[in-house]
Each structure stands twice: as structure tokens, then as C-alpha cells.
Amino acid sequence: MTRITPVLLAVAGLGLGAAAGAMLRPAPAADTAETPAGADAHDAVPHGTSTGAAGNGATGASDYVKLNNQFVVPVLSDGRVASLVVMGVSLEMPPGERETVYAQEPKLRDGFLAVLFDHANSGGFDGAFTETRRVERLRAALLEVARRVLGAHVRGVLIVDMVRQDS
Incomplete structure (x- = not known):
């Protein structure tokens, strides 16, 4: 029974993460026919963003790039x-930066993996x-890498799921 419990927890965690991801999936891009005259398709606020006083940054809107x-x-x-x-990561960015993130994703993943391996080797996942405290330290190290690769406009690194499967 003690060997099955971690497996069941991992499967449940992955299932819940997949369900949450499906529920929080961004809406399909708006057709240009639906875009008001003179507005760019990137001017629309993406699904899952915040606006107003509760948002971060100068404009108050954020785009979350998984x-x-x-x-x-x-x-x-x-x-x-x-x-x-197993860990999933999203970045909090100003609107319109999604393609910049995806263009730099290999370099970003390389830097993130270096941080994650160091975290694991220093006992961070034990x-x-x-x-x-451990999660905040990991998030801060990931943010440092993200800003080094993408620039200072990266607003945050969100750890959207994290599961440990013991052998």
C-alpha cells in the first residue's frame, strides 16, 4: 500500500492539473471581423488576464504564457x-509578448533546467x-533567469503545477 499511495497521488495531481489547464485555456483568437475598426487584434485583452488596479505593470494588464x-x-x-x-511553468508578461516568449523558449528552458537541477541537487525537492520558503526561493531563481533571457519586462514566474513521484 505504501508504494501505491505516491503513484495514486501523482496520477491525481496530474489529472487535476490537466483539468485545471483545460478549464483555464485561453479563448480562441478573435476574428478580424469582430475587431473594431482601427483596433489591432493584439489590443484585445487576452482571456485570463487582469486589468485595472489589481493588475501589475504600467498598463495594469498581464498576459500569462504557459x-x-x-x-x-x-x-x-x-x-x-x-x-x-514534474513541473509546469507560466510567465506573467505584458500583453503582446507571447511570441517573444515562444521565440526564446529553448534558451529559457535551458536556463530553467539549470536552476531546477541546482535546486534538486541542493535538496530543494527533498x-x-x-x-x-523553498517555493519562493525557486520562483525567484526562475524569475532571474527569465529576466536574463527575455528582459526586465517579465513580471513573474508562476509554478502552475508540481508533482514529485518517489521511486
Whole structure:
């Protein structure tokens, strides 16, 4: 039973993450026929963004760009893989920066993987790996990489899902 519990938790976590992703999927791009005269299709506020006083940045709107694939990080113990961490990441960006993120995604993923491997090797995914202090430290390191690759206009790194599967 103790070997089945982590597997069931991982499957449940992945299922819930997939369901949440499906529910939060952005609406299809608006047709140019629906765009008011003189407005650009990028002027529309994307689904899942915030506007007004609650938003971040000068304009108050944010676009959340989910990286295409999850990150898989091995956690080693005594020279062998003790567990795997699967993590999904999104970036909070100013509106209209989605293509910039996707154009730089290979370089961004490379930098993120370096941070994730360092985090794993320093024990960040051991024990209570979802502890607020650990997650905030990881998020800050990922944000530093994102800003180095994409520039200072990156508003935040969101860890949208994280599951550890113990061997």
C-alpha cells in the first residue's frame, strides 16, 4: 500500500492539473471581423488576464504564457534516481509578448533546467518540497533567469503545477 499511495497521488495531481489547464485555456483568437475598426487584434485583452488596479505593470494588464512542455527533474539519492519532479511553468508578461516568449523558449528552458537541477541537487525537492520558503526561493531563481533571457519586462514566474513521484 505504501508504494501505491505516491503513484495514486501523482496520477491525481496530474489529472487535476490537466483539468485545471483545460478549464483555464485561453479563448480562441478573435476574428478580424469582430475587431473594431482601427483596433489591432493584439489590443484585445487576452482571456485570463487582469486589468485595472489589481493588475501589475504600467498598463495594469498581464498576459500569462504557459511554456509548452512540463519540466522533468530527477532527484538523486546515493547516486540513483530516488524520485522525479514534474513541473509546469507560466510567465506573467505584458500583453503582446507571447511570441517573444515562444521565440526564446529553448534558451529559457535551458536556463530553467539549470536552476531546477541546482535546486534538486541542493535538496530543494527533498522532504517538504512545497514549503513556502523553498517555493519562493525557486520562483525567484526562475524569475532571474527569465529576466536574463527575455528582459526586465517579465513580471513573474508562476509554478502552475508540481508533482514529485518517489521511486
